[in-house]
Amino acid sequence: MNHALIAISAGLGALSVALFILLAVSGRRSSRKADSRVEKTVRTLEVRMEELADELAGAVERAEEESRQSRILADLASSIDLDEVLARTLDAAGALPGVDAAMVRLETADGPPTVATLGLAEEAARHAVAGPPDGSPVRSIEIGYRYADGEGGLLLHSGIAVPLADEAGRVGHLTVFTRDPERRFGDADLGRLEELAQRAAPAIENARRFREARRLADLDALTGLHNRRYFHETLAREAARAHRYARKLALIVFDLDDFKEVNDRIGHLAGDSALAEAAERLRTAVRTADVACRVGGDEFAVILPESGIVDGEQLFARIQRAISTEPVGQAGRMHLSAGVAELKPDDDSISLFERADNALYRAKEAGKGRAFSAEERRAL
Numbered sequence: 001m002n003h004a005l006i007a008i009s010a011g012l013g014a015l016s017v018a019l020f021i022l023l024a025v026s027g028r029r030s031s032r033k034a035d036s037r038v039e040k041t042v043r044t045l046e047v048r049m050e051e052l053a054d055e056l057a058g059a060v061e062r063a064e065e066e067s068r069q070s071r072i073l074a075d076l077a078s079s080i081d082l083d084e085v086l087a088r089t090l091d092a093a094g095a096l097p098g099v100d101a102a103m104v105r106l107e108t109a110d111g112p113p114t115v116a117t118l119g120l121a122e123e124a125a126r127h128a129v130a131g132p133p134d135g136s137p138v139r140s141i142e143i144g145y146r147y148a149d150g151e152g153g154l155l156l157h158s159g160i161a162v163p164l165a166d167e168a169g170r171v172g173h174l175t176v177f178t179r180d181p182e183r184r185f186g187d188a189d190l191g192r193l194e195e196l197a198q199r200a201a202p203a204i205e206n207a208r209r210f211r212e213a214r215r216l217a218d219l220d221a222l223t224g225l226h227n228r229r230y231f232h233e234t235l236a237r238e239a240a241r242a243h244r245y246a247r248k249l250a251l252i253v254f255d256l257d258d259f260k261e262v263n264d265r266i267g268h269l270a271g272d273s274a275l276a277e278a279a280e281r282l283r284t285a286v287r288t289a290d291v292a293c294r295v296g297g298d299e300f301a302v303i304l305p306e307s308g309i310v311d312g313e314q315l316f317a318r319i320q321r322a323i324s325t326e327p328v329g330q331a332g333r334m335h336l337s338a339g340v341a342e343l344k345p346d347d348d349s350i351s352l353f354e355r356a357d358n359a360l361y362r363a364k365e366a367g368k369g370r371a372f373s374a375e376e377r378r379a380l
Contacts, residue, residue, distance in 0.1 A: 076199055082207035083116075089174065089200040090118035096192050098183050099176045101156065104164070105129060106172035106204065113172070114208075120177075129161045129173040138163075140190055143175070160185040162193050164201040171205055220294040222272055223279035231293035231301055236349040238291075238305055243343075250304040250312040253356040254319070254338035257368040259298040266330045274331035278323055285318040301356075309373055312340035316371040337363040341374035 076088050086104050093102035101119035105128065108114065117124045131138050143159035161175035174197045178185070185193075218230040226234070235251070242249040256262075256278060263271040275298060282300065286292050291303040302319075304311055316338050328334045339359025343352055355374040363372040 076203040079203075080207050080210040082114075082204070082211050085200070085203050085207045086114075086116040089196070089204065090116060092196050092200075093174060093176050093193070094118045096176060096189065096196075098178050098180065098185070098189070100179045101177040103127070103175045103177075104172060104200075104204075105175070106164070106208070107170075129175055140194075141173070141175075142185070143177075154179050157181045158183065158185065160190060160193065162190070162197045164197050164204060166201045166205045171201060171208075174200065223276050223294050225279050225282070225300070226291060226293040228293070228295045231291075231295055231303070232349065232353075234291050234293075235303055235353060238303055239343060239347065239349040239352060242305075243345075247306050248308045249343040249352075250307040250309060251341050251343075251352055251356045252302045252304070252312050252316060252319075252338050252371075253295070253299065253341075253353070253360050254301075254316070254336045254371070255297070255299040255360065256323075257335045257337055257364075259334075262331045262334070270330040274329040274334070277329050278334065281322040281328075282319055285322040286315065290315070301353075309340060309342045309375055312342070313371065313373075316340060320369075335369040337368045338371035339363060339374060340371055 076085060076092075079085055079088070089104055090102045093099060102117070103120060103124055104114075104116045106114040113128075115124065129141060129143075131141060139162070141161040143161065145155070145157055147155060156177045156179055159175055159177035161173045163170050164172045164174050174193065176185070176189075176193060218226055220227040238249055241247065256275075259271070259275075262274065266274075279292075279294065279300070282292055282302075286302055287304075289305055291305075293301050293303070295301050302315065304315065319338075320336060324333055324335050326333075337360060339356045339362070341352055341356035341359060347355075359372040359374040363370050366372065
């Protein structure tokens with residue numbers, strides 16, 4: 001592109017010089033016939049100069065667009081945050097000529113796909129891009145939509161999808177859409193989209209691996225619940241958010257009653273198995289928004305965003321039923337004691353945890369198998 005700019009600029013400069021010389025020479029001639037030829041030549045040069053000026057403006061615009069695309073592509077590999085990499089990929093796709101919306105869909109081995117969109121409604125997450133039913137590999141998938149007469153408006157009319165693949169294989173698809181019923185994606189569009197996909201796929205996969213490694217680092221190896229470090233980070237974040245937006249926040253801290261005696265009776269290996277089973281039952285009792293953690297030994301905690309003491313009381317009852325209704329492995333029937341606290345205006349995450357923990361000790365002293373409220377210093 002730089003060579004084209006130089007060539008166009010040089011041609012424009014040469015024409016300007018030629019036009020200047022021609023005008024100077026014409027000033028010395030008096031022949032009407034010569035003047036006519038000069039005028040015709042001048043008009044031709046002026047037209048050509050206007051054409052070259054338009055070409056130069058277009059070349060500059062294309063150079064700026066290519067430079068912007070190059071920066072976006074270079075930025076893809078500069079982050080290992082998955083959300084950021086997906087956002088940059090979508091920005092690059094949305095900047096391609098004629099593109100009104102874009103979507104990245106990443107398949108996962110043991111869960112729902114990861115979907116990120118630009119210019120699309122949330123319903124796009126349900127849209128799956130699929131290749132031939134026989135599983136044959138394809139270079140691209142063309143998508144077309146027809147609507148009833150009188151409909152269409154700003155709806156999507158066509159799209160094209162290309163695979164996102166790294167050295168290990170395909171990780172998903174990158175799809176772009178247009179709302180222009182006359183627009184058709186051609187070979188040039190496909191080439192640009194493939195170039196973007198080739199650059200984006202390794203960056204996306206690296207970011208996914210980093211996220212998975214971070215997730216595993218946040219989990220307790222025995223129970224699969226979030227670990228103590230993650231608990232304190234999340235509680236601090238949720239406390240700050242609750243204060244900022246004037247929302248409620250509740251916390252339950254509990255442990256298994258007489259677990260030391262259980263360990264002494266059945267051994268630590270069987271005790272670990274009982275802990276893992278209790279954690280699995282805990283997972284069945286908490287809500288999707290709740291954050292269940294193992295904070296140490298047989299002590300657990302659950303963060304309840306946008307919840308108060310009543311919500312904590314109800315959750316304690318569900319957890320108690322889940323754990324105590326049936327024997328827990330070789331440990332037999334077990335019960336738990338808990339402390340429940342709700343965030344106060346002068347609380348931070350540390351003071352909130354300490355109040356819930358103190359309520360837990362009061363529940364232990366009162367006879368176990370129950371929960372105490374940090375606010376009212378009473379059994380729930």
